Structures are given as C-alpha cells and as structure tokens.
Amino acid sequence: MADDWTPPAGDLMKGKRGIVMGVANQNSIAWGIARQLAAQGAEIAFTYQGDSLERRVRPLVESIGMDTMIPADVTDDASMDAAFDAIKAKWGKIDFLVHSIAFAGKDELQGSMVANTTREGFRRAMDISVYSFIDCARRASEIMPDGGAMICMTYLGAERTVPSYNVMGVAKAALEAATRYAARDLGPQGIRVNAISAGAMRTLSLAGIRGGKSLMGTGRDWSLLKEDTRMEGVAGAALYLLSELGHSVAGEVHHVDAGFHVVGVPDLPED
Ligand SMILES: NC(=O)c1ccc[n+]([C@@H]2O[C@H](COP(=O)([O-])OP(=O)(O)OC[C@H]3O[C@@H](n4cnc5c(N)ncnc54)[C@H](O)[C@@H]3O)[C@@H](O)[C@H]2O)c1
Numbered sequence: 001m002a003d004d005w006t007p008p009a010g011d012l013m014k015g016k017r018g019i020v021m022g023v024a025n026q027n028s029i030a031w032g033i034a035r036q037l038a039a040q041g042a043e044i045a046f047t048y049q050g051d052s053l054e055r056r057v058r059p060l061v062e063s064i065g066m067d068t069m070i071p072a073d074v075t076d077d078a079s080m081d082a083a084f085d086a087i088k089a090k091w092g093k094i095d096f097l098v099h100s101i102a103f104a105g106k107d108e109l110q111g112s113m114v115a116n117t118t119r120e121g122f123r124r125a126m127d128i129s130v131y132s133f134i135d136c137a138r139r140a141s142e143i144m145p146d147g148g149a150m151i152c153m154t155y156l157g158a159e160r161t162v163p164s165y166n167v168m169g170v171a172k173a174a175l176e177a178a179t180r181y182a183a184r185d186l187g188p189q190g191i192r193v194n195a196i197s198a199g200a201m202r203t204l205s206l207a208g209i210r211g212g213k214s215l216m217g218t219g220r221d222w223s224l225l226k227e228d229t230r231m232e233g234v235a236g237a238a239l240y241l242l243s244e245l246g247h248s249v250a251g252e253v254h255h256v257d258a259g260f261h262v263v264g265v266p267d268l269p270e271d
Contacts, residue, residue, distance in 0.1 A: 147190025
C-alpha cells in the first residue's frame, strides 16, 4: 500500500530536521509521512520501539538515504531521555516532530467497551497513546529554539463510536484535547501543534482491532469519495502541517478520510 505512490519531490522541507516516531514496517503511517518529508528535503531521525523492529525498519530508512535510527520505548523514561539526548547531541535543535504511536491490548479492542476495559488496559492505552505525545511535545519543544511544528495521528473513534475501537476511542479523544492544550502552551514559542485524523488504513495497528478490515470497507463505501483513505493524502497533509504551507494553523484536527467524518447517514438503497 505505502509503496504504490511516489511522493512529490521539492524543497518545502529543505534545511529542516526532525523526528519521526512510529515506523514499524512499510505500511506504517509514519513511513508514508517520512517518505513525503524526505522527498521534500527533510533530514529525519527515526525512533523505533525496540530491537525486534530494527531489522525491519533499517532497510526502509536506508532506502531514502537516511541513517539516524534511535530506539525509544515511550513507556520508559530512561529510553526517552537517551533518545532525545542522542538527537540533541547530533543536531542541537530540530524543526519538526511526527508522533505516530498508539497501543491498546487485543482484549480491549473488541466487544463491549464497558465490559472489556480493565484499569491496567486503560492505563496502558492512555500512557502509550496519549501521555507519550505530551512527553514528546515537551522534550521536542526544548530543542526547538527557532519554533517548529508537531503532529500526532488520531481517528474518528475519538468523536463518534466505532465498533471495537473502545478504549482507543477514549484515548484518541484525550489525544485530540492534548493537541489543543499543547498548541496553546507552545504557540507563543512559534511551535504549531496539530493532529491528523486519518480514515482506516491497512496497518499493523488496524490488524489489532476486531473487525478492523470491515472498518476499511465501511470507510470506503460510505465515504464521500467512495475510496479508501490513501497514504499520499495523509502524507500530503503532514507535509502541509509541518512546512511553511501550514503557517497560522495550530490546534487543529485535520481529517484525511475521503470525507467519511461528515456522513450522518450513508447512501440509501433505491426504493
Ligand atoms: N491504521 C489506521 O487505520 C489509523 C487511522 C487513524 C489513525 N491511526 C493512528 O496512526 C498511528 C500509527 O499507526 P499505524 O496505523 O501506522 O500502525 P503501526 O502499527 O504501523 O504504528 C504504530 C506504532 O506505534 C509504535 N508503538 C507502540 N507502542 C510503543 C511504545 N511503547 N514505544 C514506542 N513505540 C510504540 C509501534 O512500534 C508502531 O511503530 C497511531 O496513532 C494510530 O492510532 C491509524
């Protein structure tokens, strides 16, 4: 999926350096965004969750001529300290951050939200999917003396109920609120914080949701454009928000979902 498009090349990110967090494989949304930013001249440091992912991520990173890869587990303060120290030591400062990370247990992503959300599952989903963005925003802002831009990834399940999305919908609602508060706090430093709400896309994360494939089908069939959300649209929105094109845009949740989020009732069958 991620490789059936060629990101448009240009200079929109020329001279800009930043961090992309959340590449797990070639289908990851973070990877599509990274390809687009690189094609527009960005220099990127990639963080990845742990050693087991390194083998999969390294060839991707090298394929776009980059080599900065740093392990970072967002649940581990020592790992986060080491990652941001390494980036600071390498570049001194950065211009952008892409946070494309979320997690909830499989048992939570099915059936009833009320019945299946445990205290530990809730804590973990909120820690990895929400607190990590707040933590990264703080750490990244400390190395953005000239201002910059940050994005995180969210989904319609924050605003409306979606079967099986459950505690992740609760976490995404919190992430969207965190985006607005971070935008408020960091705006005076010239740092723009925004979120992209993508339609369902075939990634590892989607595979963890019971009925995830049907979410894609519905997203396509009920959407205004009658098509799947495409990586090029998500990556293009990221480029807009992270480059000077997105000047004056802050605290926004920008939907890239073929218009699915505005549909109240899907097309009715002919009488
Ligand atoms: N796929 C979709 O349909 C869709 C739609 C809207 C939003 N999103 C969001 O996009 C983002 C990226 O997901 P994706 O669909 O590309 O799936 P993905 O599985 O490729 O990416 C999720 C990433 O989170 C990382 N991660 C999980 N726990 C971590 C931890 N403790 N420390 C560091 N990294 C950790 C994983 O390593 C992985 O790289 C997520 O926030 C997801 O909720 C996905």
